[in-house]
Ligand code: NZQ
């Protein structure tokens with residue numbers, strides 16, 4: 396039986412070659428008079444995308460200002476800079492041109508503009524909340540975080556290394572323009588890291604303590620199998636349009652809550668534990684997830700054996716073993732083999748980090764503090780559990 400749920404996904408999605416050329420028309424349709432075009436470290440400049448977006452706005456008669464320099468695991472200081480610039484320039488709409496980091500930075504700026512009396516960081520550390528934000532739109536350049544359809548934003552406070560998220564319906568993008576061709580300039584590592592994140596957004600929801608959910612499970616299983624199939628193709632054929640398209644659409648569907656309908660939200664312990672790693676070591680988010688997922692799965696699988704068996708057989712396609720325990724381990728190993736096939740890590744060593752016992756204890760404590768208690772649905776993990784999982788993943 397499904398648990399009760401609300402499903403709300405109001406973002407207008409425009410998908411296909413040249414979608415980005417509709418930027419001007421779209422911001423105009425949503426009432427923008429002055430736009431902040433927000434972008435990252437330079438890929439959008441190098442590819443010529445930024446210039447085309449500017450032209451599209453000019454053609455539509457829309458004024459704009461620009462702010463680049465968003466880093467992966469986006470920083471709070473850039474958010475403050477964006478808020479200040481936008482206030483000075485009278486910006487009333489933010490257009491994110493980039494990946495999850497740029498979109499999340501845009502969402503944080505949107506919060507700041509709508510709530511001039513507050514420090515935006517207070518929302519991320521749960522000191523305050525709000526349901527107001529300026530409107531944003533997205534031009535997506537990497538299939539990964541799903542922020543183009545999600546209600547969340549994740550920001551790192553570079554002063555203390557804390558990476559924190561804030562969610563609310565006011566953070567749903569008004570529109571997102573998805574042109575799979577834009578993702579063809581991605582380095583292989585980023586494509587694979589993005590795929591690992593897309594998979595994990597569905598896996599976090601798939602691993603739960605709820606009853607059978609046939610349609611939600613069928614959508615989830617189809618999504619995960621599709622992502623694995625086409626990511627493997629992209630390792631050797633990065634310019635394969637169909638593979639890019641499958642991954643891009645899967646990225647949005649994986650994190651717009653569709654695969655979470657009926658499962659009480661899902662687990663999310665792997666994500667929460669990875670965010671600590673991102674804040675402390677600045678690793679690519681999807682790669683960080685791949686590095687610790689197997690350890691999480693081995694630690695918690697006993698609490699939801701049916702879900703793990705279903706995952707092994709129906710997602711990973713393994714032949715069942717002599718008992719559930721063997722089938723589950725085969726499923727976890729098959730996922731780790733997939734990560735290796737797409738050159739993703741399955742341990743922190745492979746990820747390139749070596750946290751000390753003190754750093755592990757800090758991350759586990761910070762993770763517990765953030766949740767205000769235990770993390771996860773399959774097994775609610777306390778600090779001591781998370782320390783064990785981090786150590787298993789070394
Ligand atoms: O900055 P540029 O030069 O653009 O380079 C970026 C960056 O180095 C590059 N890139 C992006 N598109 C490119 C490209 N390079 C060449 N060609 C292109 N077309 O890729 C690198 C990674 O970009 P980033 O935006 O950081 O990637 P991603 O989309 O994976 O976003 C990761 C961030 O999103 C957060 C993560 O924690 C992380 O901070 N998440 C946000 C979520 C949300 N808001 O709903 C949910 C996720 O679980 C996640 O936590």
Ligand code: ZN
Pocket residue numbers: 540592595596666680
């Ligand atoms: Zn993620």
